[in-house]
Amino acid sequence: MRLIPKNLPPTSYKLQAAFSMIEVILASSIFAMIVVSFVGVFLYGQESTTLAGKRSSAVFLAEEGLEALKNIRDAGFANLTDGTFGLAISGGQWILSGVSDVNGIFTRQIMISTIDAKRKLVTSRVDWQQNLQRTGTISLASRLTNWIATAMGNWALPSLEAIFNFTAGNSGNATANSNAIAFANNLVYLGRANSGGREFFIFDVSNPAVPVLLGQRDLNGTPNDIVISGNYAYVASTDNSEELQIIDISDPATIDQAGKLTSVNLTAANSGNATVNAIALAISGNYLLMIRAGGDEFLIFDLTNPSTPGNPVGRTPSLTGTVSDLATAGDYAYVASTDNAAELQIVDITTKTAPARIQVFNLNSGNANADGLSLDVGNNHVFLGRAASAAPEFYTINVANPLTPALADTLELGANALAISLEPNSGYVFLATADTANDFKVIDVSNPAAISLLGQLNLANGPVDVIYDLTLDRAFLASTADTEELQIVRPQ
Numbered sequence: 001m002r003l004i005p006k007n008l009p010p011t012s013y014k015l016q017a018a019f020s021m022i023e024v025i026l027a028s029s030i031f032a033m034i035v036v037s038f039v040g041v042f043l044y045g046q047e048s049t050t051l052a053g054k055r056s057s058a059v060f061l062a063e064e065g066l067e068a069l070k071n072i073r074d075a076g077f078a079n080l081t082d083g084t085f086g087l088a089i090s091g092g093q094w095i096l097s098g099v100s101d102v103n104g105i106f107t108r109q110i111m112i113s114t115i116d117a118k119r120k121l122v123t124s125r126v127d128w129q130q131n132l133q134r135t136g137t138i139s140l141a142s143r144l145t146n147w148i149a150t151a152m153g154n155w156a157l158p159s160l161e162a163i164f165n166f167t168a169g170n171s172g173n174a175t176a177n178s179n180a181i182a183f184a185n186n187l188v189y190l191g192r193a194n195s196g197g198r199e200f201f202i203f204d205v206s207n208p209a210v211p212v213l214l215g216q217r218d219l220n221g222t223p224n225d226i227v228i229s230g231n232y233a234y235v236a237s238t239d240n241s242e243e244l245q246i247i248d249i250s251d252p253a254t255i256d257q258a259g260k261l262t263s264v265n266l267t268a269a270n271s272g273n274a275t276v277n278a279i280a281l282a283i284s285g286n287y288l289l290m291i292r293a294g295g296d297e298f299l300i301f302d303l304t305n306p307s308t309p310g311n312p313v314g315r316t317p318s319l320t321g322t323v324s325d326l327a328t329a330g331d332y333a334y335v336a337s338t339d340n341a342a343e344l345q346i347v348d349i350t351t352k353t354a355p356a357r358i359q360v361f362n363l364n365s366g367n368a369n370a371d372g373l374s375l376d377v378g379n380n381h382v383f384l385g386r387a388a389s390a391a392p393e394f395y396t397i398n399v400a401n402p403l404t405p406a407l408a409d410t411l412e413l414g415a416n417a418l419a420i421s422l423e424p425n426s427g428y429v430f431l432a433t434a435d436t437a438n439d440f441k442v443i444d445v446s447n448p449a450a451i452s453l454l455g456q457l458n459l460a461n462g463p464v465d466v467i468y469d470l471t472l473d474r475a476f477l478a479s480t481a482d483t484e485e486l487q488i489v490r491p492q
Helices: 010-075 145-151
Strands: 083-090 093-097 101-103 107-116 119-129 135-145 159-164 178-184 185-194 202-205 212-217 223-229 232-235 244-248 261-264 280-285 287-292 299-302 315-317 321-329 332-337 344-348 356-361 372-378 381-386 394-398 407-411 417-423 428-433 440-444 451-457 462-469 476-480 485-490
Touching: 010 093, 010 107, 010 119, 010 135, 083 101, 178 223, 178 462, 185 223, 185 476, 202 344, 232 280, 280 321, 287 321, 332 372, 332 381, 381 417, 381 428
Parallel strands: 223 280, 321 372, 372 417, 417 462
Antiparallel strands: 083 093, 083 107, 101 107, 107 119, 119 135, 159 485, 178 185, 178 476, 185 202, 202 212, 223 232, 232 244, 244 261, 280 287, 287 299, 299 315, 321 332, 332 344, 344 356, 372 381, 381 394, 394 407, 417 428, 428 440, 440 451, 462 476, 476 485
16 A cells, blocks of 8 residues: 655646656666667677578588598599589499588589689589578589699600519529519519419519519419409419419519418309309409309409418309409409400409399490400590401590490501500509500500500510509519510500
8 A cells, every 4th residue: 555645736646646657658668779789789699690501511522522522532533524413322432523512501513614724713602592582502612733744744745764684593483484474562462473483573663774673482373363452462273173373472482482472272162163264353442253164154252361261252143254453442353354345343242241243234336246355444434455457456434324335446566455554643544465565555544435555665575464653653464485484564
């Protein structure tokens, strides 16, 4: 109950009550304005935070796009094809795919254009919807250089730098042919035909001008192919009880010791045939791929225990013709064959226990009957060599989609293309051929649709296998020449 002084007139009471009401209204209005202001500030701050977060995510995706392009460049400069693309991961590697890729609310596009023969302008652009009224765009650009090609010598003018001559004194036999070669960590691994001498050799080529023999050993059978993985050399052999031979190469000087060699015997039970030769090998992650001349022509070994892989964990008899060479990229293996309707055969190895041939490619350009002899793969292309005929002997085949291979270009060599080694960054292919005038050839495949002969060299007749190493910038060849079983070729 409010007490009203008796000495005030009634109108004073009314005015005082009215002022109290006005004060309440004004206070409420001011409070409402303050609340609205704070709410507005809060909502605006919340929206700004959300927009800033989306922008940060977009910047991250754009930067990731540029880093992915560097990885693609380092895998092969020819991979940077002009156009607009998205990004994807295949076989643990970034690839260009489609025209964009979507990450939640963000759409990323990669734009590539040519500056000159050794430089590309690349842009990574990310678009997104910021809110109902606004869209956002982040665009980052860079220039990528084919730095590896810049560091290479001039392979238009190759020359013979060094040879190694096997004699009865240093190898047990002076005349057995070399026929397989591999390279790893400045060491060359050379295989020779079975003879009274040794069949497997390791050279230190850190100074390519002076190869040094470090170790050698006898093998049963002739090594048709050699691949290196970690501390082991894997040999595809003609020996019917040791088709796969595994050599501990951790100490090259002691490879002749008995405990340094293990093997796998391929039988009718574990491979479909007990007597056909192993032809070629390839490494795919923790697995070894092998092709043979019959039975189950394609085999997969698990290298979890690298010295004793045991029986094949996967195999297929679906290859046709006589297989001659093998290479792998991602989830696919590529096989050269004598099949006149399937010189290139493609095997899906996604499931290692169940490899399956999924496609073939018929080389009928000028001659449908010349055999496929050799191949390598990289930059979304297979590079395949054929036997000499009226048709070209060298082919580039686009396998960006392995289900739909497409011929990109051909080149006339005039002789059997016996072995191929691709350097993907420069886009150079190094070949051992049966051309008696110029056995060694270098082909520029940096544009697979417009290939050309870059350089060639006349060696002592007989190179049958070749491997190129970028760090030394040298090509190493296994030769049948009795005084030059190892040949080392350098650029100008």
